[in-house]
Amino acid sequence: MTDEKESAPDGRAGGGEAATLGRSPQDAPGATDGTAAAPTGRRWRRRRRGEGARRPLWKELPILIGCALVLALLVKTFLVQAFSIPSGSMENTLQPGDRVLVDKLTPWFGSEPERGEVVVFRDPGGWMDGTPIHRPNAVQKALSFIGLMPSGEEQDLIKRVIAVGGDTVECNRGEPVKVNGKALDEPYIYPGSTPCDDSAVGTVKVPKDHLWVMGDHRNDSRDSRFHAQEPGGGFVPVKNVIGRAFTVTWPVSRWATLPVPGTFHNR
Structure with a gap:
C-alpha cells in the first residue's frame, strides 16, 4: 500500500478544506509580500459605506x-x-x-x-x-x-x-x-x-x-x-x-x- 491520500471529488487532496481554513492571512489567496488579503463580501461593503460618512464639525455647523x-x-x-x-x-x-x-x-x-x-x-x-x-x-x-x-x-x-x-x-x-x-x-x-x-x-x-x-x-x-x-x-x-x-x-x-x-x- 502507498501512503497517498485519497483524492477528493474536485481533484484536490482530501483534507484540503481543513488546510485552507487553517492557513494564516499571509497564506490566503491573493496575499503577497506578507500583507493580509483585503476583506471581501458583505464585510467589505459595510466598511466601504462607513468610510467618510461623518463630516467634520466645521462642515456641519453652517448647515445646522x-x-x-x-x-x-x-x-x-x-x-x-x-x-x-x-x-x-x-x-x-x-x-x-x-x-x-x-x-x-x-x-x-x-x-x-x-x-x-x-x-x-x-x-x-x-x-x-x-x-x-x-x-x-x-x-x-x-x-x-x-x-x-x-x-x-x-x-x-x-x-x-x-x-x-x-x-x-x-x-x-x-x-x-x-x-x-x-x-x-x-x-x-x-x-x-x-x-x-x-x-x-x-x-x-x-x-x-x-x-x-x-x-x-x-x-x-x-x-x-x-x-x-x-x-x-x-x-x-x-x-x-x-x-x-x-x-x-x-x-x-x-x-x-x-x-x-x-x-x-x-x-
Missing part, C-alpha cells in the same frame, strides 16, 4: 445654523412671534418692557379675535402719530427679522378686545362699560382708573369685521375711545390683527398666561 435660522423664520411667520411692550397702556396686566408671545397660527384657519382677548394689531391709521420709534442696529434688525427678538420699529399696538363686529358698546361717565346692554366686571383695570370717565363716547355700534379695543390702564391708553371722532371711528379692522398675545415670557418673574376674563363669557 442655516436650518435653525430657516426654522426660526418659519415659526415667526406662521406660528408665534415675540413682541415687546413699549408703554404702560396695558398696566397692570402688562408692564413696559414685558415680552409677550403672540399666536399667529389660528388666524390662518379662519379664527377671528374674540371679546376679552389681548391682541397685537397694526396701526389703523394715525394712532401712533408722534410716538417715538426706536431705531435698532443692524444686528437687532437681523435678529428681529427671523423672530429671535422683538422688533423695535414696527408700528404695532397691543390692547384688549372689548367688542366685535355687530356689538353695541356703551361708555359713559360714572358707569361701567357695557357690551350689548350688559355691564362688564373689569378687575384687570389699573388700580385707580375709571372705566370711561376720562373719555366717554356714549353708545357706538361696531361695524362688521371690526373691533373696539381699550387698554387696561384706561387713564393712560389712547385706544378706540380717543379716536372715535377720527376717520375710521376708532374701530380696528380685523385684517389688521397680527395675533393674540397668550403669555408673558420675560422677565421670568413676570411669567403668566393671558386668559379671557370670565366677564366676557356668554356675552
Whole structure:
C-alpha cells in the first residue's frame, strides 16, 4: 500500500478544506509580500459605506445654523412671534418692557379675535402719530427679522378686545362699560382708573369685521375711545390683527398666561 491520500471529488487532496481554513492571512489567496488579503463580501461593503460618512464639525455647523435660522423664520411667520411692550397702556396686566408671545397660527384657519382677548394689531391709521420709534442696529434688525427678538420699529399696538363686529358698546361717565346692554366686571383695570370717565363716547355700534379695543390702564391708553371722532371711528379692522398675545415670557418673574376674563363669557 502507498501512503497517498485519497483524492477528493474536485481533484484536490482530501483534507484540503481543513488546510485552507487553517492557513494564516499571509497564506490566503491573493496575499503577497506578507500583507493580509483585503476583506471581501458583505464585510467589505459595510466598511466601504462607513468610510467618510461623518463630516467634520466645521462642515456641519453652517448647515445646522442655516436650518435653525430657516426654522426660526418659519415659526415667526406662521406660528408665534415675540413682541415687546413699549408703554404702560396695558398696566397692570402688562408692564413696559414685558415680552409677550403672540399666536399667529389660528388666524390662518379662519379664527377671528374674540371679546376679552389681548391682541397685537397694526396701526389703523394715525394712532401712533408722534410716538417715538426706536431705531435698532443692524444686528437687532437681523435678529428681529427671523423672530429671535422683538422688533423695535414696527408700528404695532397691543390692547384688549372689548367688542366685535355687530356689538353695541356703551361708555359713559360714572358707569361701567357695557357690551350689548350688559355691564362688564373689569378687575384687570389699573388700580385707580375709571372705566370711561376720562373719555366717554356714549353708545357706538361696531361695524362688521371690526373691533373696539381699550387698554387696561384706561387713564393712560389712547385706544378706540380717543379716536372715535377720527376717520375710521376708532374701530380696528380685523385684517389688521397680527395675533393674540397668550403669555408673558420675560422677565421670568413676570411669567403668566393671558386668559379671557370670565366677564366676557356668554356675552
